[in-house]
Amino acid sequence: MKIGQVSAASGCQIETIRYYERIGLLRAPSRTETGYRHYTCEDVDRLRFVTRGRALGFSLEEIASLLRLAEEDGLACDDVDRIARAHLADVERRVVDLQRIQAELERTITGCKGGERAQCSILGALRDAG
Amino acid sequence: MKIGQVSAASGCQIETIRYYERIGLLRAPSRTETGYRHYTCEDVDRLRFVTRGRALGFSLEEIASLLRLAEEDGLACDDVDRIARAHLADVERRVVDLQRIQAELERTITGCKGGERAQCSILGALRDAG
DNA sequence: CCTAAAGTCTGTAGTCGCTACAGGGTCAAG
DNA sequence: CTTGACCCTGTAGCGACTACAGACTTTAGG
Numbered sequence: 001m002k003i004g005q006v007s008a009a010s011g012c013q014i015e016t017i018r019y020y021e022r023i024g025l026l027r028a029p030s031r032t033e034t035g036y037r038h039y040t041c042e043d044v045d046r047l048r049f050v051t052r053g054r055a056l057g058f059s060l061e062e063i064a065s066l067l068r069l070a071e072e073d074g075l076a077c078d079d080v081d082r083i084a085r086a087h088l089a090d091v092e093r094r095v096v097d098l099q100r101i102q103a104e105l106e107r108t109i110t111g112c113k114g115g116e117r118a119q120c121s122i123l124g125a126l127r128d129a130g
Numbered sequence: 131m132k133i134g135q136v137s138a139a140s141g142c143q144i145e146t147i148r149y150y151e152r153i154g155l156l157r158a159p160s161r162t163e164t165g166y167r168h169y170t171c172e173d174v175d176r177l178r179f180v181t182r183g184r185a186l187g188f189s190l191e192e193i194a195s196l197l198r199l200a201e202e203d204g205l206a207c208d209d210v211d212r213i214a215r216a217h218l219a220d221v222e223r224r225v226v227d228l229q230r231i232q233a234e235l236e237r238t239i240t241g242c243k244g245g246e247r248a249q250c251s252i253l254g255a256l257r258d259a260g
Numbered sequence: 261c262c263t264a265a266a267g268t269c270t271g272t273a274g275t276c277g278c279t280a281c282a283g284g285g286t287c288a289a290g
Numbered sequence: 291c292t293t294g295a296c297c298c299t300g301t302a303g304c305g306a307c308t309a310c311a312g313a314c315t316t317t318a319g320g
Contacts (some may be wrong), residue, residue: 004296014297015279023277034286036297045257052256057231060277070253077250081242084252088235091228098225101187105218112211120207122214123200126182127175134267144268145308153306164315166268190306 001039010047020050025064058087131169140177150180155194188217 241251
């Protein structure tokens with residue numbers, strides 16, 4: 001499989017695949033005589049593992065850990081669990097933060113009745129510490 | 131006021147203040163004879179406007195627009211409202227995305243009973259497209 | 261008055277996760 | 291045999307900082 005086909009099969013852009021290889025997240029595939037990358041099904045699986053992890057918001061570093069754990073034999077999944085829980089806690093924090101921002105924006109926008117700048121509550125909210 | 135005091139007063143790091151100046155978000159302050167930056171209260175207000183905007187998740191570009199609008203005279207605040215609403219829509223999208231991720235992580239973690247890797251539902255969820 | 265520490269300066273490079281080139285080589289179809 | 295699609299490497303850019311190095315200035319204490 002050439003990189004373009006892998007890209008189509010995974011939904012991951014060609015440059016991104018090469019980037020993952022460059023940073024050592026994906027191992028370098030074999031090459032054709034003329035230097036084209038040649039991928040196996042396992043390579044594609046690994047890439048899909050990565051893209052799926054990204055969709056769940058894991059960092060590439062976390063994914064690298066998970067990949068290593070996934071490819072070791074017969075080890076306890078406590079480490080996997082720990083990574084996932086830490087990540088979940090992080091996601092929860094971000095949700096709360098964003099919701100706070102959301103509420104504050106809604107409140108501020110509602111206060112804005114249009115018209116002159118002097119009455120604009122959005123600019124007011126930004127000017128006054130809150 | 132020197133930059134360190136501005137930093138303390140605003141909670142914004144010194145390097146960040148200089149960065150904002152470098153990218154043209156904050157105008158360059160006057161200098162002492164020996165080249166130290168010298169800030170006025172208005173400069174500090176502007177910086178607080180920026181940090182407050184950042185806390186609400188506005189991009190620096192959005193904040194630059196808001197700053198311009200805030201400092202023009204007697205203009206309608208429709209533009210301000212438009213920027214804030216667009217930003218709110220963006221925040222809402224991100225909340226939904228993160229909540230989806232959160233739910234999926236919770237589901238996946240709950241499925242993990244510890245023990246051997248072969249039964250680990252987290253790795254399974256990452257391996258299988260979902 | 262001298263010294264040491266703390267503060268400030270510029271400029272550059274690093275972070276993360278890509279993305280977008282430039283400038284070349286290779287392959288498949290007509 | 292040419293055209294166009296594909297692939298290669300290497301580098302630079304994004305946003306929003308952060309972290310130095312290496313030099314200078316100010317301030318406080320002895």
